[in-house]
Structures are given as C-alpha cells and as structure tokens.
Amino acid sequence: MTELLAGWIAHQRWFAGKGRPIDELDIESDVELVPRLRHLILRVRQGDDLDRYQLLLGTGGDTSGRFSHVRIGEGYYDAAHDADLTCVLLDGMAEDRDTGPLRMRHMPGADIDTSLRSLVLGAEQSNTSLVYGETYICKLFRRLIPGVNPELEIVRALAARDAQHIARPYGWIETDLDGVPTTLAITQEFLSTANDGWALALASVRDLYASLTPSASEAGGDFSSESYRLGVATAEIHSELAATFPTSVMEAHEVKQLIEDQRRRLIQMVEEVPELGRHAHVVQEAYQRVADTAYEIPVQRVHGDYHLGQVMRTPTDWIVLDFEGEPGQPLEERRALSSPLRDVAGMLRSFDYAARHLLAGHPRAEELYPRAVEWAELNRSSFLAGYSAGGGRLQAQDAVLLRALEMMKAVYEVGYEARNRPTWLPIPMAAFQAER
Template sequence: MLTELLTGWIAHQRWFAGKGRPIDKLDIDSDIELSRGLRHLIVSVHQAGTHDRYQILLGCCADDVPDKFRHALIGSGFYDAAHDADLTTTLLEAMAEGRDIGPLRFRHLDDVHIDTSLRSLVLGVEQSNTSLVYGDAYICKLFRRLIPGVNPELEIVNALAARKAAHIAQPYGWIETDLDGEPTTLAMTQEFLANSNDGWALALASVRDLYAWPQESASDAGGDFSSESFRLGTATAEVHHELADAFPTGVMDPPEVRRLMEEYLRRLEQTVAEVPQLAEHAHVAEEAYRRVCEVAHEVPVQRVHGDYHLGQVMRTPTDWVILDFEGEPGQPLAERRALNSPLRDVAGMLRSFDYAARHLLADHPEAQNLLPQAAEWAELNRSSFLAGYSAGGGRLRGEDAVLLRALELAKAVYEVGYEARNRPSWLPIPLAAFQH
C-alpha cells in the first residue's frame, strides 16, 4: 500500500526528475525509523529502463494526518515530514551527537556547536532539493535525488572551511550512507545567512531603478550595481585561489582544448537544428571556437563552482558569500567533480549579468526603447566584475580573453536550447550574446 501511495505522490513533487514519464515501479530500498513517528526512506523509481533513487522523510500517524500537514499529504496516515518541525529536530540532534542510526551516519565538524533547540521551516524556493531553515542559524539541505558518492558541495565547503576561507557559509554537519558501496551525501547543514540578499534580487533592483529613469546612465542611476559587481569579481577570484590550494590542479594541453572546442561545435550544430533562429548567428560561435584552437596553449584547470550565476551568491552586511558548490545537478557526479578552467565560472556570471539586464524586457511595453539601457547596464557590470576578478588575482591575460569569449558563447548556446524549450519569450536574451 505504501509503495502505491508514494508512486502517486512522488510524481508531483518539484524535485522529482522524471516528470512527464510514467513510473513503471517504485521500490523501497531502505526504511529506517529515526524517531517516534519519523522514518527515513530511500526509494528507487523505475522509468523506461532507467532508475533513480530519492530520499523521503516519512511522517507516520496512527490516525488521520493533521490538517496543518494536508499540503504535505502522501496518503492515509503518511505525510512528508520535512514540513514537521516537531520531528525534524531529530536531524539536528543526531548530527550534534554524531549518531549512527542503522546505515545512516550523522556527523558534525570538529569544534562546532549545534543548537538543537531550534525549530525548522521548509524554504519554499528550491526545485531539486529541500532545505530546512532552523531558526536564523542553520540551513539543512536535503538532497532529494541521490547519486552515489560524496556531494561536491560538502566536499568543497568542508575543505574551504578547514582553510578558514572567506566567502563561504560555515558548514556544521552532514548525513551520509552507503549506496553502491560508496559513501553518499544525504544532507548537509550550513550557516543560514540571515539579513542577506541574493545577487539576482539585488541586480534586478538596480535594473528596475534604471528602467524607471531611462534618461540616466547606468552609472548615474540610484541603483548603480557596478561597485558590487567589482566586489563580487574579487570574491570570485579569491575563492578560485582557495580551491586551487585545497584541491589538485592540472593543465589542459592543446589537443584537449581542441577536443573541447569540437564538442562545443557539435552542441552548436545540434542546437541550430533544434532552434533555427540560431543559424544566422552560428558563425560567431564557430569563429570564437576556432580562435581558441589558434591561440590557446596549456589551459590551467582546477576545481570550480560549475553552476555560477547571480542566484548562487549572497550579499551579507559585510561581503559576498558563494553558495551551492554542487555543480549542475543534472550532470554526472564525476563531471561535476572534474577539473575545469576557472573561466567557466567567470563566463557563467557574465551571462547572468546579461540575463539580469534583459529578462525584465520580455513583456515590457517599452522593451525596444530600453534595449540601449539594458546593454549599457550589462556592459558596465560585466566590465566591473572582470576588473574585480583581476584585482583579486584572477587570471585574465590575452589568450584567456579568447577562451572566456568561447566559454561564454558555449553557455549562450545552451541557453538558446533551454529557452526555446521552456521560455520562448526569453529566447532573445541568449541570442543577443552573439551580437556583441
């Protein structure tokens, strides 16, 4: 009965990766009682020859589920206990005490104190994970879809915290188990950055201010963001240096660089076939990839963020903090942990500035008239970010600029495909990347 209830419920969760495809079978691989009324499940979902594993905090009631949990109802007597603050204290308590509960291991960093009296609230903005905020002190991210291995975010943040690195949120603890013989991260708990704002919201406030006074330049408008972009660039370079010190580094030799550009060409051709509007701009990307092969020698590579944009950074009262080092969730774990050019992160942030400048124009009645202001804002903040990155010690030499341009266009090609499939009205945003 429980498997049938879970099958019907899981297909409608935001974090379920198999939407739109029928579920052939759901198996319960693991069922551990964490405390009275709280069970931890790992389930396997089989769809068209593939199978993914997910974790569920299962609340169990002898009678009907209370009305306050109706929004989290799974079925008769069962609900998603991530929403039950009376039960989720167990997670903090077990991490603080370093318990083993069956195959689950709850751990904490040395020399940290965890306040187990705090109650949790589900943060309602995520798609692929579920985050519990305990008071204004901690945020515990539950990785819903489970991939065997240590999550890159836990690996990176713990390593940087051991080095007393700035620009990260303090880690406190984590939950793990073994899947397919590998230690696998189930959840991690970090400092919750209360009284902070994410970079995307701050950038949009600046753009809105500019659009309200279109006669002013981006640098004169009341919402000038360029000084923050500079500080963010400096913080990015400093984190890249910390990553290079904490993890192995390497170089990509010319044949590897050529292979990477050939892969970008294949992706370009596939996207042109899917989105014909890209065809007239394809030569811009082709030329950028060719230039890399001409000038690039050995390209330094290291661990990077991997999914870097304005939504992944928070402005605290004192500085910028970088979050979500897990990379692109849809990519294999080995690819997310692979060494890359740090310019990949730089390119991602440059694309994010373009998105911040232009996405408000998608349905704006004065969109055509405001395009010059959008371009000016984006250019000002892109150049400020790059200046800050250089000031922080980030490498940006002549040949690096050629590689950066190619990486940015490769990202724009991906965005073209994504927007064509999901948000057609936003398609002009990535297409504009090929015109400057």
C-alpha cells in the same frame, strides 16, 4: 504503499522524471528515525533510467490538517515540513549519531544548537532546505547520486582553511549507496541578514529603467561597485580552491578536443532549436579562434554553475553558495577540473540576464534596450576588473577562451529556455548578436 508513493512522487517539483511513466518504484531503504518518522530511499525506474530519491515520511496521520498540502495518502505525509519531527536531524548531527545505515556527523569543533525548530524554504526546484531559526539551513538532496556531494566536499575543505566567502558548514548526513559514501544532506550557516545577488541586480536594473537619468553609472541603483567586489571575491574563491584541491593543465590537443565536443553540442542544439541556426556561425567563429590559438590552460576545481543566484551579499562580504556544479550532470563531471574562466563566463552571462529579462513584455522594451546593454557592459567590465584585482588570471590571450566559454554557456541556455521558459529565449539569443 509503493503505488501510493509512485503516484505522489511524479507530481513533486524535485522529481527529475516528470512527463514520463514510472515503470517501477521500490523502497530500497526504510529506517525509523523516531516514532512517526521514517527515512526512505526510493528506487524509481523509468525505461532505462534508474534514479534514487530520499523522503522523510511522516506516519500516524495528520489529525490537525497542518500537512494537507504535503499529504501523500491516508496516514502519510512529507515530514520535511513537520518541525516537531525534523529536530531529529539536528540532534543526530550534534551527537554524531548512527541510525541504521544513516550516519549523521558534525564538523570538528562545531557546537550545534538543537533547540531550534525548522521551516521549509519554498523556492527550490531540485532540493528541499530546512531553516532552523535564523542560524542553520539544512539542504536535503532529494535526488541521490552515489558519492560525496561536491558542495559538501568543497565547503568542508575550505572551512578547514578558514576561507572567506563561504557559508560555514556545521554537519551532514550520509549513507552508502552502491558501496560508496553518499551525501544525503548538508547543514550550513543561514545568512539571515544577506541579500540574494540576483535580487540586488534586478533592483538596480529596475531603478535604471525608472530613472530619468539615461546613464547606468549615474542611476541611483548603480550596481557596478558591487560587481567589482564580487569579482574580487570570485578570484579569492578560485585561489582558495587551487590551494586546497589538485590543479593541472589542459594540453593544447585537449583544448581542441573540447572545442570539437562543443561543436557537436551546437549541432545537436540547432536540431532542437532551429532558430539558433541563424547564429551558429557566431559560435563557430568563437570556437575556431580557440582552436587556432590553442595553448595550455590551467585547470582546477571550480564552482561549475556560477551566476547571480548563487551569491549572497551580507553587510560585509559576498558569500558563494551551492558548489554542487551544474544540476543533472554526472558527479564525476561536476568534480572535474576546469578553467576558472568557466565561472567567470557564467557570471558574465548572468549580468546579461539581469539586464534583459525585465524587458520581456515591457511596453517600453525597444526604448530601454540600449540601457540594458549599457548596464550589462558596465557590470561585466566592473566584475572583470575586480577579478583581476583579486588575483584572478585574466591575461590578454585568455579573452579568446573566455568568449568561447560564454558562447558554450549561451548555447546551453538556449536549450534550457526553449524547454522550460520559451518567453526568455530572446535573452540567450542576444548573446550571439553582441560583438565583444
């Protein structure tokens, strides 16, 4: 059985160890949820790395052939795709059920409709989400990290305050790993009538590129009013986070240490992507300005991986999703206090991405480039204006820090694109050529 699972897991899009041999796979936990459905926690060792993954294992065969696309081996398949079995997850949360070491819980006062059937969303890379009807979305965290997931921690706390701009949580599933409660899944409100922020921004950019109107503010798909509202919502989320969780300040010497750490990361990234070396001086200058003017910086809980793909526009509001922090980072780092300007910088970088990524391979790329720059600047400034109007801290002295945080994000993006999407590499590279 373990050999079968090892051969299968290596090819899953959510498996973090692709390209490296699996030295050992063990079944750490095996719980029967209902007949024909087992919940497994797998321990996978690759060299010095040890990771855990969860799997809903369907047993007893698939006589209909419905699950051939998620077949693991003779008689076994990935049952996250089996709506006849995944109803047990809603049932368990509704009833606060314990099954072996698994604890299924619901939010106080939450009334869960257990009659709904699930459908797997197909777009995710690191998790698997089940949509129940048009009411709930249950995210299964495939790769397990001991501890409470920051998303569950944050949305539960914000929901208790009746905070706006979040998808209402309904329940979660947990177990103990290494002696600490560990989140396996979280169920939230499914925003069936909402539109993805990234898709809305791209529609605006496409409209601009196709328009005879040369100005981004005059094109039919002007996005700047939405960017302003998103800025307001971002400030309000930051205010709620500061009121809910502890806050602190980063002393001037700690700010300088942060800059030194980022200098080292820059050097490492230049070694990995030599092309970055031509622009390293721009990053170093931004870092040096922070070191020269270092002052106490307010820090708090933040989103940590903030961009247009993490926000949804409902008919009435902007909703912020996925408070997990940066994927792949240690849990303590994702929960650490940080400047809220880190989120602001992430969104500003996302506007640049939205404006420029459609130019890749475009026959009129050179002609359209000035429009891309104008669109990005218009929406960046609108977002910042909304952030200030919503109560976000954005003082004159913060401009230096914000610029440095953008550079940190762009350096990270260079490494990501070089490893995963080389054709997108010019997008973060452009960040070092623009003087702001």
